[in-house]
Structures are given as structure tokens and as C-alpha cells.
Amino acid sequence: MNATRQEYILLLGSNLGNSQLTLKEAGTEIEDRIGKVTSTSSIYRSEPWGFQSTHHFLNQALIISSELSPIEVLMVIHQIEEGLGRIRESLAGYMSRTIDIDILHWNGGTITEATLKVPHPLIAQRRFALLPLCEIAGGAIHPTTGLTYQELLNACSDTGDVHQLPAP
Secondary structure, eight states, rough: OOOOOOEEEEEEOOSSSSSHHHHHHHHHHHHHHHHEEEEEEOOEEEOOOOSSSSSSSEEEEEEEEESOHHHHHHHHHHHHHHHTTOOOOOOOOOOOOOOEEEEEETTTTOOEEEEEESSOTTTGGHHHHHHHHHHHHHHOOOTTTOBHHHHHHHOOOOOOOEEOOOOO
């Protein structure tokens, strides 16, 4: 029996350790454990969002084709993050991290669970997420606003410094 293929757009972020290597390792783990990576954005360097840190983030978006359910993907994401040195603090708030993987988009649908909200609730306010996402799926429709992600980026009020790194 074949499970239904699901399409996810994930955002990877890292600002501790060798962030470029961590993004690469996370991508490999995602492909091995979640599903086929069908598109990869460039890597973007961005200022921390929502907290102060001297360490800038590297971010990258991936489109994944998977047979896993959203909750299964989230469970595997948490395992991958832990394996790459992510320490989740029980205190609320943003902080520096070796890796953070968010589900930004899923099959053009919405999920509102205690542990998972898709699309990410703050996506329209985050240039560091919208820029890499728009590079690979700018025409995709945000399911609750009805706007494309490119339209959300064009309207985004975030003025944080985000720029694309040159290809290696």
C-alpha cells in the first residue's frame, strides 16, 4: 500500500557552531529520514529575530516530498535537532541554537495543534523565512491569507538585515 505523498517546506536555521556544516548535515538527515528534497534555496545570513545575539543566523528553505504525516515529520525534526546538538530550554523565548527546523508550509493546508501550527504563525513577519521560501516557492499560496508568499514578502515590515550568501 502506498501512502499519500505530502509536500512540506521546511526552514533550517543555525547560529552556533559551524552553521554551514550544520545546515548541510540537517539536509542530509532530512532526506534520509523524512523524504526526498525536491528543491533547496540558497543560504541566507540574517540578524537574530526576537532576541539579541552577536551570532548571525544562516537560514535555508527546503521543499520535501514525504509519506510521513505532519506530526511524524515534527517528531523526526526534533530527533534531528537533538542529534545535531539542539538543546531545548524549558523557558519561553528565543535563543541562539545549533539548529532549528520549522515546518513553514504543508500541502497548502493548515494545522492547528498544541505542538504544531502550520503555516508558521509568524511567517508573514519574518524576512529571514520569507526570502529563502520565496526563492523556491514564492508563488505558493499562504492558506489563511490567500496571498502568495511573494506578496507576503513584499508587504513584510521586518527591516532586519537578511542577505543571500554567494554560492560556494
